[in-house]
Every structure is written in structure tokens, then in C-alpha cells.
Amino acid sequence: MSGWAGCQSVEMIGMRDALRALADLVVPRACAVCGELDVVVCEPCDLRIRASGGARRTLALPRDSVVVHSAVVSGPEILRLISLFKDTGRSDLAPYLGGLLRAVSATQEALNERRTHVEGRSAAEIVVTVPQSRRAYRRRGWDPAQVLARAAGYSLVNVLEVQARHVDQTTLSRDARWRNVSHTVRVSPDREDMVRGCAVTIVDDVVTTGATMAEVARALTVAGAGRVQGVTLASVVRASQQTHR
Numbered sequence: 001m002s003g004w005a006g007c008q009s010v011e012m013i014g015m016r017d018a019l020r021a022l023a024d025l026v027v028p029r030a031c032a033v034c035g036e037l038d039v040v041v042c043e044p045c046d047l048r049i050r051a052s053g054g055a056r057r058t059l060a061l062p063r064d065s066v067v068v069h070s071a072v073v074s075g076p077e078i079l080r081l082i083s084l085f086k087d088t089g090r091s092d093l094a095p096y097l098g099g100l101l102r103a104v105s106a107t108q109e110a111l112n113e114r115r116t117h118v119e120g121r122s123a124a125e126i127v128v129t130v131p132q133s134r135r136a137y138r139r140r141g142w143d144p145a146q147v148l149a150r151a152a153g154y155s156l157v158n159v160l161e162v163q164a165r166h167v168d169q170t171t172l173s174r175d176a177r178w179r180n181v182s183h184t185v186r187v188s189p190d191r192e193d194m195v196r197g198c199a200v201t202i203v204d205d206v207v208t209t210g211a212t213m214a215e216v217a218r219a220l221t222v223a224g225a226g227r228v229q230g231v232t233l234a235s236v237v238r239a240s241q242q243t244h245r
């Protein structure tokens, strides 16, 4: 599919890493939040980022729901890090952000294992990332969610396709976001076997309205996935959404 180009992303990141290493020779490393020297994220900023604790939200699907677990409730520090990582090519932030994501994932995996033990059955587990729009891919030339998920230690499978109408969500209102992504993602017909009956974890950097995450979960459920859950770095919760956390 045209919106998906994992191998190109890896090449691009390799090049970015090389450029970053070169830049480190001449530009001293500094905390991406406060500017403290010689660290990527300093300890006080790390503590502030983690202070909010995690978030758990339930998103409604047409016939079901999907739970999304986030490492932190969004604050200015984590949103700054995500923006630097995604939009200014600060690839040196990937290990830090991956570590945050890994922490919430590990907690969730432990819960899933307990549930499997109680229910006495185990499904094959796969991990996917929320596919970005073609426009976002053209703008960046790489896929932040894939790099983030790999930094968290996930092995990814590419089973999703973006169909028409999915434009970058960041400029849209809450209602427009839901309309924009409705039925725009599907599992590639030749990959439905990889999804059917599986427990699927969907990874993304931020969950805001939940429209994109819910759309991906819907597409996976339609293709026959079993348990579906979302995992994100941050949850942006507006006052009107408090009841959905």
C-alpha cells in the first residue's frame, strides 16, 4: 500500500542517527525539556513527566469497546518531547520515549497473562502501530509510531492499509476527527489470516479524541481479531472527556 513504507523509514532513521551522532560532536547534548546539559531528559523533568501516573480510557466501537492504556496523562513536558521527536527529528529521544511506553506495556502484559491464566486460553499476540496518513508520511519521510514501538522493544507486523479521506488529524475539531477517520483503515485482505483470532496491541504516541485508535480497533475487529487494546505514551484528556478516562 502507498501509505506504508517501513523499510524506507528504517533507512531514513539510520541516516538521521548518523547525522545526530555528527551533531553531538559539535552541539552539546541538553535536556529536551529544560536545557540541563549532558542528558537527553534530566531527572527532575523525568519525575515531572511521570508524576501524572498512567491513564486508562475506554473507547466505544460500533459493537464493542477498546481500552487504551497510556504511560502518562499529557502535560507540557511530554508533549514537548513528542513534538521534538516527531517534528524536529530528535531521534535521540527514542530510547527515553520507548522506555516510557515499555513501562505501561509491561504492566499491561502482566495483567493479560493473569487473565489468560484465569480464563485458561491463550491467543497469539501481534502488535501494530496506528498508520499515519499519506500526507503525514510525505511531510516527515518516516513513521514516528513505528520507531517508537521498536524503541519499546516491540516486533511489529504490517497488516493495516489507509484508504482515502484520511488527512492529518492535528488541525481538525473533535467531531471532524471522528468523521475524517471513519472507515479509512482496513486490514489488507491478504493479511487477514495474520489477524484472525489474535490478541492485538495497537501502539501510538498520543490518544486525544480516540477517533483514530477506535477506527484501527474497528478495522482489526472486523478482520476477526480477538482481544484488542491500545497503548500510547500520552493521553490528552480535555474537560469534556473526563468521564471517558
Ligand SMILES: [Zn+2]
Pocket: 031, 032, 033, 034, 035, 036, 041, 042, 043, 044, 045, 046
Ligand atoms: Zn530537564
